[in-house]
Amino acid sequence: MPDLAYLNGEIMPIEAAMIPIEDRGYQFGDGVYEFVASYEGRLFMLEEHLDRLERSMRELAYEPISRTDIKNAVLELFKASGYLRAGIYIQISRGVAPRNHAYTKKMLPQIIMTIRPVKDMPAEIRENGAKAITVEDMRWGRCDTKTIQLLANSMAKQKALDSGCDDAIFITDSGIVREGTSSNLFIVAGGKLATHPLTPNILAGITRMAVLSICKEAGLEATESFFDTNALYAANEVFLTGTVTEILPVVRIDDNIIGDGKVGVITQQVYDLLKKKAMG
Numbered sequence: 314m315p316d317l318a319y320l321n322g323e324i325m326p327i328e329a330a331m332i333p334i335e336d337r338g339y340q341f342g343d344g345v346y347e348f349v350a351s352y353e354g355r356l357f358m359l360e361e362h363l364d365r366l367e368r369s370m371r372e373l374a375y376e377p378i379s380r381t382d383i384k385n386a387v388l389e390l391f392k393a394s395g396y397l398r399a400g401i402y403i404q405i406s407r408g409v410a411p412r413n414h415a416y417t418k419k420m421l422p423q424i425i426m427t428i429r430p431v432k433d434m435p436a437e438i439r440e441n442g443a444k445a446i447t448v449e450d451m452r453w454g455r456c457d458t459k460t461i462q463l464l465a466n467s468m469a470k471q472k473a474l475d476s477g478c479d480d481a482i483f484i485t486d487s488g489i490v491r492e493g494t495s496s497n498l499f500i501v502a503g504g505k506l507a508t509h510p511l512t513p514n515i516l517a518g519i520t521r522m523a524v525l526s527i528c529k530e531a532g533l534e535a536t537e538s539f540f541d542t543n544a545l546y547a548a549n550e551v552f553l554t555g556t557v558t559e560i561l562p563v564v565r566i567d568d569n570i571i572g573d574g575k576v577g578v579i580t581q582q583v584y585d586l587l588k589k590k591a592m593g
């Protein structure tokens with residue numbers, strides 16, 4: 314089975330899916346997206362991803378699209394692929410029109426999706442932990458909308474790889490720790506977890522949400538609070554959360570070893586509980 318695409322109602326091989334050059338997603342980055350993964354043939358937290366997609370579209374004043382239509386398209390594509398462990402990328406742009414910064418209400422949102430098997434994180438990184446660098450957060454002020462404008466994220470990720478690390482962590486100029494390039498971040502200090510509160514400066518990650526509820530169920534204390542790079546470097550454990558990332562332990566940040574430099578006990582516990590939740 315080839316990897317498939319969905320393009321405004323039709324399913325086809327990815328290579329066959331083409332969009333017009335005047336799509337506003339292409340010309341202005343005027344698009345929103347989601348990435349949903351499946352485990353053993355079941356899509357994990359699909360409703361929560363659809364909630365966030367609807368919210369992103371509302372925040373950017375897109376013409377509404379029926380949630381049921383989007384959901385049915387996702388399910389149709391998932392079924393057509395036959396994949397059990399799949400990653401579905403969903404992107405909606407405002408529409409296609411002659412290039413003009415301003416947009417009109419009449420634009421017809423363009424829906425594309427792709428489906429591919431999920432590439433799991435190499436076992437080596439999962440078992441030994443990842444290395445990260447910090448970078449200044451130069452993104453715009455609405456990181457809570459999941460837009461396709463990911464240049465700062467992709468530049469930061471590449472910088473991390475070029476310096477022999479696995480990912481980058483966004484920090485404000487005053488040292489507040491925001492999130493990873495495609496993940497949220499948690500620290501563990503004195504047995505308690507903390508993650509950045511929901512503000513316009515970070516994405517409200519679905520995995521973050523799952524981790525917070527896992528903590529509640531498991532009796533782990535977790536707060537949504539601001540912390541700075543000093544707290545980050547001094548944490549006993551640090552981990553990243555995301556649909557692709559799942560729970561990724563970080564054992565070195567810049568020149569600092571985190572905790573004892575090994576995957577932490579709480580990180581491992583949260584990872585195991587998340588996998589259990591995802592596998593149903």
Ligand code: PDD
Nearest residue numbers: 348494495496497516518519520555556
């Ligand atoms: N990214 N923060 C940012 C900036 C992200 O891009 C993502 C996800 C997250 C985690 O969100 P979630 O838990 O809902 O996946 C946080 C997706 C996976 C991507 O860009 O492909």
